[in-house]
Amino acid sequence: MLAESWRRFRRSRSGVFGLAVVTALVLVALLAPWLTPCDPLQPDYAAVMQPPSRAHPLGTDNFGRDVLARTLYGARLSLRAGVTSVAVALALGLPIGLVSGYYRGFWDEYVIMRVVDALQAFPFLILALAVTAALGQGLNEAMIAIGIGFTPGFIRIVRSAVLEVRTREYVLAARSLGAGDGRILLRHVLPNALGPIIVQTTLSVAAAIIAEAGLSYLGLGAQPPEPSWGSDLRAAQGFLTLAPWMAIWPGLAIFLSVLGFNMLGDGLRDALDPRLRGD
Amino acid sequence: MFRRKWRGLLAAGLVLALALAGCGGGSAGPTSTGSGAGGQGAQAPGAPEAPRDVTLTVALSADPPKLDPHLSTAAVDRLVMNNIYDKLVDLDEKLNIVPELATEWQVSPDGTVYTFKLRQGVKFHDGTEFNAEVVKFNFDRMLDPSLNSPRRNEISMVKEVRVVDPYTVEIHLETPFTPFLGILTDRAGMMVSPAAVQQYGDLSEHPIGTGPFKFASRTKGDSVTLVRNEDYWQEGLPKASKVVYKVITDGNVAVANLQSGTVDILETRTIPDKLLPQLRQNPNLTVSVTPGLGHQGIWFNVTQPPFDNKWLRKAVEAAIDRETLVQVVFGEAATPAASPFPPADPYHDGYLPKRDLSKAREYLARGGKPDGFSFTLSIGTGTEPEQVATVVQSMLAEVGIQANIQKLEFGKLLDDLDNLRHQAGLLGWSGRAEADQNIYDFHYTNGSLNQSGYSNPELDRLLDQSRVVTGEERKEVFRQVMAILREDVPYVYLYYPANKLAYRSDVVGLVNYPDGMIRLENVTKR
Numbered sequence: 001m002l003a004e005s006w007r008r009f010r011r012s013r014s015g016v017f018g019l020a021v022v023t024a025l026v027l028v029a030l031l032a033p034w035l036t037p038c039d040p041l042q043p044d045y046a047a048v049m050q051p052p053s054r055a056h057p058l059g060t061d062n063f064g065r066d067v068l069a070r071t072l073y074g075a076r077l078s079l080r081a082g083v084t085s086v087a088v089a090l091a092l093g094l095p096i097g098l099v100s101g102y103y104r105g106f107w108d109e110y111v112i113m114r115v116v117d118a119l120q121a122f123p124f125l126i127l128a129l130a131v132t133a134a135l136g137q138g139l140n141e142a143m144i145a146i147g148i149g150f151t152p153g154f155i156r157i158v159r160s161a162v163l164e165v166r167t168r169e170y171v172l173a174a175r176s177l178g179a180g181d182g183r184i185l186l187r188h189v190l191p192n193a194l195g196p197i198i199v200q201t202t203l204s205v206a207a208a209i210i211a212e213a214g215l216s217y218l219g220l221g222a223q224p225p226e227p228s229w230g231s232d233l234r235a236a237q238g239f240l241t242l243a244p245w246m247a248i249w250p251g252l253a254i255f256l257s258v259l260g261f262n263m264l265g266d267g268l269r270d271a272l273d274p275r276l277r278g279d
Numbered sequence: 280m281f282r283r284k285w286r287g288l289l290a291a292g293l294v295l296a297l298a299l300a301g302c303g304g305g306s307a308g309p310t311s312t313g314s315g316a317g318g319q320g321a322q323a324p325g326a327p328e329a330p331r332d333v334t335l336t337v338a339l340s341a342d343p344p345k346l347d348p349h350l351s352t353a354a355v356d357r358l359v360m361n362n363i364y365d366k367l368v369d370l371d372e373k374l375n376i377v378p379e380l381a382t383e384w385q386v387s388p389d390g391t392v393y394t395f396k397l398r399q400g401v402k403f404h405d406g407t408e409f410n411a412e413v414v415k416f417n418f419d420r421m422l423d424p425s426l427n428s429p430r431r432n433e434i435s436m437v438k439e440v441r442v443v444d445p446y447t448v449e450i451h452l453e454t455p456f457t458p459f460l461g462i463l464t465d466r467a468g469m470m471v472s473p474a475a476v477q478q479y480g481d482l483s484e485h486p487i488g489t490g491p492f493k494f495a496s497r498t499k500g501d502s503v504t505l506v507r508n509e510d511y512w513q514e515g516l517p518k519a520s521k522v523v524y525k526v527i528t529d530g531n532v533a534v535a536n537l538q539s540g541t542v543d544i545l546e547t548r549t550i551p552d553k554l555l556p557q558l559r560q561n562p563n564l565t566v567s568v569t570p571g572l573g574h575q576g577i578w579f580n581v582t583q584p585p586f587d588n589k590w591l592r593k594a595v596e597a598a599i600d601r602e603t604l605v606q607v608v609f610g611e612a613a614t615p616a617a618s619p620f621p622p623a624d625p626y627h628d629g630y631l632p633k634r635d636l637s638k639a640r641e642y643l644a645r646g647g648k649p650d651g652f653s654f655t656l657s658i659g660t661g662t663e664p665e666q667v668a669t670v671v672q673s674m675l676a677e678v679g680i681q682a683n684i685q686k687l688e689f690g691k692l693l694d695d696l697d698n699l700r701h702q703a704g705l706l707g708w709s710g711r712a713e714a715d716q717n718i719y720d721f722h723y724t725n726g727s728l729n730q731s732g733y734s735n736p737e738l739d740r741l742l743d744q745s746r747v748v749t750g751e752e753r754k755e756v757f758r759q760v761m762a763i764l765r766e767d768v769p770y771v772y773l774y775y776p777a778n779k780l781a782y783r784s785d786v787v788g789l790v791n792y793p794d795g796m797i798r799l800e801n802v803t804k805r
Contacts, residue, residue, distance in 0.1 A: 043673045045603045062553075063607065063669060137686060219660060224669045224684055238531065238551055238662050 008271040015267010021260025029075040038066035040073040040227040049243040059245040062235060070227040071249045077228050078257060081143050081212035081221070082205040088147025090201060093154025100155065101162030102185055112155065119152040125214060132220045139212075139228075142221035146211045150204050157200045161193035168192070195272035199265055206261035213254050229254050333519040333804045335786070336541070337797060338533045340548035342500050342526045347482035348469035349421050349428045354709050354795075357466060358546060359503055359524055361796045363404075364488030366468035367395060367414070368460060374623060374712045374793055376460050380409065380470055380489065390455030390747070397446040401512045403472035404493035411448040415440040416473040418450070430467045432727055433716075434459075455747045461713025464794075491517035491800035501526055511800070518788065518803035530554070534781075537564065543786050543804075546797055547571070547779040552612035552663075558781050567791040568611055570622045571778040572710030572717070575613075575667070577656070577771045580699050582732035585654055590646030592768040595703075597642060598678045599671060600634035605774050608666045612779055616772040618761055619708070619717040623793050626714050626757045630765075639678045651679025657696070658705040659689045667773070668705055696730040704730065707776075712794055714757065715746060722764060733769035 009015050028035065038056070044064035052059045058067040100108040119127065131145035165171065166189060174188050215221035216230030224231065229250035236247035343359050345351040351360065369379040381395040401409040418440045421430040436456045441449040452459065462468070475487035486494045489512070492505035505522040525542060527533040530551035536542040538561060550558070559566045577595070579586035586592050601615035620626040643649055656672070658664040665686070672682040682703075687695065696704045708728070710717055720726035723742050724734040738760060745756045764770070780791045788801040 041673075043670070045607050045670075048607055062666065063673070219665070219686055223686075224665060225672065235662065235665075239553060240531070241557060242553060 005271040009267050012267040012270040014263040015270060018260050018263025018265070018267055021256060022264050025075055025079060025257050025260060028072055029079045032069075032072040032076060035072050036066065036069045038069035040065060040069040041225050042066075049239065049246070051243075052245060058249050059243065061232070061246050062239055062243070065225075067245060067249055070232055071229070071253050073227040074229045074232065074250060074253060075257070077139065077222055077226060078209050078212060078254070081139065081146070082209040082257075082261070085143040085146035085208040085212070086150065086201055086204045088144060089150035089154045089204060090197075092147070092151045094158055094197070096151075097155040097158025098162055098185055098190065101159035102166055102181070102189060108159075113159075116152040116155050120156075124149050124211070128211060128215060129218075129220070132215065137220050137223060139222045139226065142212055142215045145215070146208050149211070150208065153204070154197075154200065157196055158193065161196045162189055165189050165192045195269075198272060199269040202261055202265035202268055206258045206265065209254065209261065210258055332521075334521040334523060335519045335543050335799060335802060335804070336523045336525060337544045337546065337799075338527045338536065338542045338549045339503075339524045339546075340526075340528060340530075340533075343503060343524075345483040346486040346494070346503075348466040348471060349417075349426065349430055350481065350483060351466060352429050354548070358797055359505075360466070360469060360486065360488075361490075362492045362505060362522060362799045363486045363490045363494055364469035364471065365401075365490050366465070367463045367470065368468060370464045370712050370792065370794055372790055372792055376464060379468075384460070390457070391452045393450045393452070393459060394443070395448050395450070397448065398512060399446055401489050402510050403475070403489050404487045404508060405472050405475055407472055407474045409470060409489050410445045411442040412445075413470060413473055414448045415442055416476075417470050420471075420476065421467065432720075433462050433467045457746055457749055457753065458713040458715035458719075461711065462716065464712060492522055495521075513800065517800040519799065522799055534558065537781060537783070540783060544782040544789065544797065545780070547776070547795055550612075550779045550781055552609045552779070555610060555612060555779065555781075563784055565782055565784050565786075567780040568777045569780075569791045569793065570614065571776055571795055572621055572623065572712060572793055573708050573795075574616050574619050574621065574710065574717070574772055574775050575705070575707030576616065576773040577671070578696060578701070578704045578706060578730045579769055579771075580701050580703065580730075580732055581769055582699055583702065585648075585652050586702060588646045589767060590642045591648060591652065592771075594639045594642035594646060594648075594678065595675060595680060596632070596768050596771045597635050597639035598675050598680060599771065599773070600674055601631065601773055603634075604667065604670050604674075607670055608663070609774065609776070611777070613774040613776045616775045617765070618772055619721065620714060620757070621710065621775040624714060624717075626754060628758070628761065630761075634674075636678055643678065643680075651681065653681035653683060654702045655685050656682045656703045656705060657685045657687055657692055657701045659692045660686055664705050671705075671773075699730070699732045701730075706730065707773075709795070718742070718757075718760065719746070722760075722769065731769035733767065735763060735767065738763050 042065065044060065047060050047064045049062055050056055050060040056066050056068065058071065061067055061070065096112060100112045128145040128149045131148055132141055135141040135144060171184060171188050174184050212221050213230030213233065216228045217234045219231070219234065222228030222231050232250040233247060236243070236250070239246055339355050339358065341353070341355045343356045344353050345356055346360055346363065348360050348364055351357065365380045367379060367381045368376050371377050380398050380401065382398050383396045385394045386392070395414070397409070397411060397414065403409060418434065418437060420426060421428045421434060422437060436452045436454060437450060438453045439451040441451065443449055470489060471482055472487040475482055475485060479485045491508055491511050491513070493508045495504045495506045497503040503524040507517055507520045511517060527536060527542070527549060530549055533542065533545055533549040534551065534554050537545050555566060555568065558564050579592045581587055605613045605615050614622065615631055617631050618628065643651060656668055658668045668684045672684060675682050692704065692706065695701045696706060708717060719742050720728040722729060722733060722738060724739050741756055741760050745753055745760065748756060778791055778793065778795045780789070782789055785805045786802060787805055788803055790798070792798065
């Protein structure tokens with residue numbers, strides 16, 4: 001089955017492109033110190049807002065810090081933010097969705113799903129803002145906020161996948177053979193519900209990167225002097241006419257990484273869950 | 280608008296005119312018609328001295344919260360109110376105190392009685408007359424504990440206001456208070472209409488003064504519109520017929536509006552510093568940058584670790600390079616500071632310590648933290664404080680001091696600093712012409728703006744003395760005050776923000792006053 005999925009994935013051009021972009025992103029994040037000699041935090045007050053040059057291929061920002069270094073190191077922060085916040089959402093959403101969808105009943109119908117409805121009624125950013133207001137500012141707080149913001153979506157996806165699988169013949173067969181609930185959930189329901197969950201996870205990483213950039217742009221995410229694409233973009237806004245290179249590169253980086261994760265998600269969806277295809 | 284309404288009302292009949300007099304004060308109707316002739320002449324096309332129909336548009340960085348000078352606390356209020364209200368005395372471009380509603384004044388030899396001669400024939404926008412009773416009413420209102428006026432503290436030394444005759448008033452002080460006249464050049468000197476106070480209570484939405492322009496309307500969060508006061512006491516003023524204040528919170532947007540001609544005048548808070556060179560290059564614009572009266576810096580909370588340790592405060596100060604900070608963040612829009620007295624102030628002494636890392640390390644060692652320490656630096660939101668904090672953070676890092684920047688909503692920042700819940704906080708002061716208002720309450724024990732918790736009886740004694748003595752003697756007292764503050768460093772003075780002004784080149788008569796207020800009575804367009 002895995003081989004079949006891989007074959008389908010390879011046929012999806014956007015999926016392959018997305019995978020390439022995401023791989024590149026991971027490599028940049030891992031290898032940042034070897035890709036540039038500059039320290040992203042080191043200001044040079046004698047070289048403020050310099051246009052691209054040999055020493056600073058992408059120019060310098062308003063504190064004389066190297067834009068290339070900040071953009072490369074920014075990949076670490078964005079990736080960490082994207083993956084961690086989705087992990088938070090998954091850690092909360094997966095068990096709740098599994099249990100809720102499998103057992104159904106009053107708790108599922110009238111408590112969990114209604115709370116999910118209520119949470120989803122908030123625009124995501126408002127929810128995340130409320131959470132950062134309660135937890136304080138900072139990257140860790142922002143990641144938790146984004147994770148909590150994404151949890152209702154995960155609960156829904158997991159639950160609907162479970163609902164679909166729980167009445168299948170192999171589940172009934174397992175139950176008639178005397179398997180316990182735990183075994184059925186982990187051995188039979190979860191593996192067969194995994195497709196949409198993986199797709200949702202990948203797409204959520206893209207959304208989480210945007211969300212982190214958004215929160216940092218508002219000054220609620222990464223704190224100075226951490227190199228974050230979102231907060232660098234915000235700083236660049238004030239100098240748009242003077243030093244456009246300060247805005248272009250972090251903006252482009254956000255664009256590319258989000259595009260990459262989205263395309264990877266599309267490819268995975270084609271591969272794992274062909275029925276969800278739009279076309 | 281008002282006057283047309285009045286004329287219509289008068290034409291409609293005596294009954295209505297009487298009704299108007301009932302709410303507006305005795306002479307409202309007749310006076311308004313009396314000078315109405317001039318007004319008509321002004322409006323008739325082709326009349327000899329017809330003032331042109333000029334609208335001045337000024338950008339504001341925020342919606343003015345309270346246009347009642349006795350209740351206002353925001354700087355944007357002052358910008359608008361300066362053109363609605365006249366003050367007893369005003370400042371000129373060189374910070375001299377000049378007559379406005381008071382034509383002359385005398386101070387008794389013991390310094391406790393100020394006698395003001397008042398200008399005659401001045402009318403409020405509601406038609407009521409300005410006189411000595413009005414002055415008494417205004418002071419009584421500011422001092423009334425039930426109003427809880429922010430002005431009350433500024434003029435708390437006023438014991439009594441006596442009406443000598445309709446145009447002479449004596450203000451008696453508890454003790455001699457040198458800064459008194461200077462304080463009357465700001466909100467405490469603005470005279471509001473007693474009739475309007477009786478009618479509305481709070482003038483925030485119904486500002487009525489004697490100034491060159493009268494309030495016409497406002498749209499919350501968008502604009503405030505003023506129109507010419509046809510009965511203004513200064514002959515031929517104001518020159519413009521209408522003023523529109525547009526609220527534009529983003530500096531880049533404000534600049535775009537100025538460049539396109541939608542806005543005529545940008546004041547200091549609406550001009551991003553880094554755009555000044557670009558604005559200068561535009562042939563349609565005039566840019567003026569002059570030293571202001573305010574200062575910015577870092578408060579240390581001296582009641583708590585780590586900054587209850589004087590050596591650590593001194594280490595932070597020694598590690599900061601003020602000149603580089605100013606150059607990187609502000610360019611020409613600020614100058615380095617080491618006192619609350621800006622270059623334009625007679626008490627400015629020109630002292631500016633250089634960055635000294637070896638000294639900083641020595642202070643750290645003396646403070647028992649040779650390898651450095653970490654602290655939280657609270658700042659307000661906005662790009663400017665963030666940039667200043669980032670530069671300071673990188674400078675401190677070189678001697679092992681780790682500043683963790685904490686961004687707070689402005690109200691929360693003020694609240695934390697007022698209640699000494701901070702370790703260090705980046706906060707300054709917009710500045711006043713009178714030196715006392717830039718130093719006394721900031722460093723006096725339990726002073727209303729003392730956000731370090733610093734208390735030093737010797738300093739208190741000197742500050743009290745500075746309020747009594749004058750001339751060279753006062754200069755010497757301030758020298759001693761600064762020597763103590765520079766030794767103990769409850770506050771690091773970082774820079775003096777400049778007053779920036781940018782306007783369309785067809786605007787004439789605009790002067791960049793050191794107090795940053797835009798006075799519009801002489802301003803018009805070519």
